Amino acid sequence: MKLFSPAISRLARLRLWQIDEWVNNPVAAQREVLQELVTSAQYTQFGRQFGFNQLFNVRTFKQTVPVHEYEDLKPYIERMMQGEDNVLWNTPIKWFAKSSGTTSDKSKFIPVSEESLEQNHYQGAKDVLTLYYRFNPDSELLTGKGLVIGGSHQISQTTEDISYGDLSAVLLQNSPFWGHWIRTPELSIALMDEWEQKIEQLALSTIPENVTSISGVPTWNLVLLKHILAITGKSTIAEIWPQLELYIHGGVSFVPYREQFQRLIGKDIHYLEMYNASEGFFAAQDSPGEDGMLLFTRHGIFFEFMPVEEYGKKFPNTVGLNKVQTGKNYAPVISTTGGLWRYIIGDTIQFTSLKPYRIKVSGRLKHFINAFGEELIVDNSDKAIAIACEKTGASVNDYTAAPIYFSEHGNGAHEWLIEFENKPVDLALFAYELDSALKNINSDYEAKRHKDIALRMPQLHAVRKGLFNEWLSGKGKLGGQHKVPRLSNDRKILESIQMLLYNQH
Numbered sequence: 001m002k003l004f005s006p007a008i009s010r011l012a013r014l015r016l017w018q019i020d021e022w023v024n025n026p027v028a029a030q031r032e033v034l035q036e037l038v039t040s041a042q043y044t045q046f047g048r049q050f051g052f053n054q055l056f057n058v059r060t061f062k063q064t065v066p067v068h069e070y071e072d073l074k075p076y077i078e079r080m081m082q083g084e085d086n087v088l089w090n091t092p093i094k095w096f097a098k099s100s101g102t103t104s105d106k107s108k109f110i111p112v113s114e115e116s117l118e119q120n121h122y123q124g125a126k127d128v129l130t131l132y133y134r135f136n137p138d139s140e141l142l143t144g145k146g147l148v149i150g151g152s153h154q155i156s157q158t159t160e161d162i163s164y165g166d167l168s169a170v171l172l173q174n175s176p177f178w179g180h181w182i183r184t185p186e187l188s189i190a191l192m193d194e195w196e197q198k199i200e201q202l203a204l205s206t207i208p209e210n211v212t213s214i215s216g217v218p219t220w221n222l223v224l225l226k227h228i229l230a231i232t233g234k235s236t237i238a239e240i241w242p243q244l245e246l247y248i249h250g251g252v253s254f255v256p257y258r259e260q261f262q263r264l265i266g267k268d269i270h271y272l273e274m275y276n277a278s279e280g281f282f283a284a285q286d287s288p289g290e291d292g293m294l295l296f297t298r299h300g301i302f303f304e305f306m307p308v309e310e311y312g313k314k315f316p317n318t319v320g321l322n323k324v325q326t327g328k329n330y331a332p333v334i335s336t337t338g339g340l341w342r343y344i345i346g347d348t349i350q351f352t353s354l355k356p357y358r359i360k361v362s363g364r365l366k367h368f369i370n371a372f373g374e375e376l377i378v379d380n381s382d383k384a385i386a387i388a389c390e391k392t393g394a395s396v397n398d399y400t401a402a403p404i405y406f407s408e409h410g411n412g413a414h415e416w417l418i419e420f421e422n423k424p425v426d427l428a429l430f431a432y433e434l435d436s437a438l439k440n441i442n443s444d445y446e447a448k449r450h451k452d453i454a455l456r457m458p459q460l461h462a463v464r465k466g467l468f469n470e471w472l473s474g475k476g477k478l479g480g481q482h483k484v485p486r487l488s489n490d491r492k493i494l495e496s497i498q499m500l501l502y503n504q505h
Helices: 005-014 016-024 026-041 045-049 058-064 070-081 114-135 167-173 177-181 195-206 218-232 258-265 378-392 427-441 443-452 467-474 492-504
Strands: 095-099 108-112 145-148 163-165 211-215 246-249 270-277 280-284 293-295 301-307 330-336 347-354 357-364 395-404 413-422 459-463
Touching: 016 026, 016 114, 026 045, 026 058, 026 301, 026 330, 070 095, 070 108, 095 167, 108 114, 114 270, 114 280, 163 167, 195 218, 218 246, 218 258, 218 395, 258 378, 270 293, 280 330, 280 357, 357 378, 378 395, 378 427, 395 467, 395 492, 413 467, 413 492, 427 443, 427 459, 467 492
Parallel strands: 095 163, 145 211, 211 246, 246 270, 413 459
Antiparallel strands: 095 108, 270 280, 280 293, 293 357, 301 330, 330 347, 347 357, 395 413
């Protein structure tokens, strides 16, 4: 392993000038990406339908091609999954990333082309490494292994040549040869289906390794790290992996989890956020301490940004990078080398910086509470939970919240189900601190809480450990990137979890 590390390290550092080129010229880089996309797809069925050979600038592209959600592209994708070529993209699509939100039992199948693997997912991963070396030139990262939990294997086939699975399975199956040298555990364990058995095998196979980095969703990594400590009898992860220097996280906000990780690991390490979804690798933290992730503008994805108030309109307005503003909520609309055209991915983001362009994920288009005009988004609730934990000495594994509607019994409220790792001594004090933090963070929430006119105090329930995982398991969504929606504008999810709670007790 050490034989290859210096060579890979040098290659990573050599790429810096290419990264600087698109960082310093992002609008030009995006224009080139769109031109390449449209040129590549002009003779596909979709390209002919929308006259791609006549589209010469961003304005005509936006005027000609409608904004799409998954259901709009689904008929094209279904034909591709049956082996039809040249539908949305001009090279054969052999892989589809199966993606599903917990708010729906329907699965989405995102086309993954050779180009999207090479130019987007793998290039993005290499650029994360390069950016890390810029700020940590003496790093020993590649003298050891990167621990990757991965999702469930469950590779299925629609035809002899065409397969689908969750994104991590697709990426691991297609990983370049060098990727296998620097990763642990072996593929058969990384892609196991059964999560309890998988955590056991992950722990046993990685304890003897020299693990220098960990990546994945915080919740599952916490489960694994606690299990490793239980097996070894050690008090910190640093005693097991003294060379550990980096945790790469994504998928959910890291804010509620940071303190738990620091305590479990037992020494100072680097934390790096990245934004990698089934639809593409969009951004990653480029500078330690900066709020936000660097937007990847030269990775086979053309970005537009839809102000959230435009969502649901027949012809929603979108803006390009030269028109975005910091602090405003946008829904990214993407066109990709996998054949997604003006596709709404469903997340909401805010720009934290315009030079360079950095973003943070603020929530989901459909994950918010606005039953009383409070406009509560996940970014607000994550921060408020973290503040309440700090004030009360508690720590939280997961949570979900939903509105309680007006009735003859009283005004509205928010109901919270919270799974604590360490419970607060006084749950009422935690509720008070959570409410206070939400008022400070969100002026609309504060206005609705004024004198309890629209919103009463939040109602909190501390639920048993493992309840959220039981709910996910019952829906066949345990593990990988699946997670419980933290905010819902109706009560369906909260009540289905409560039913599980009451049925067991």
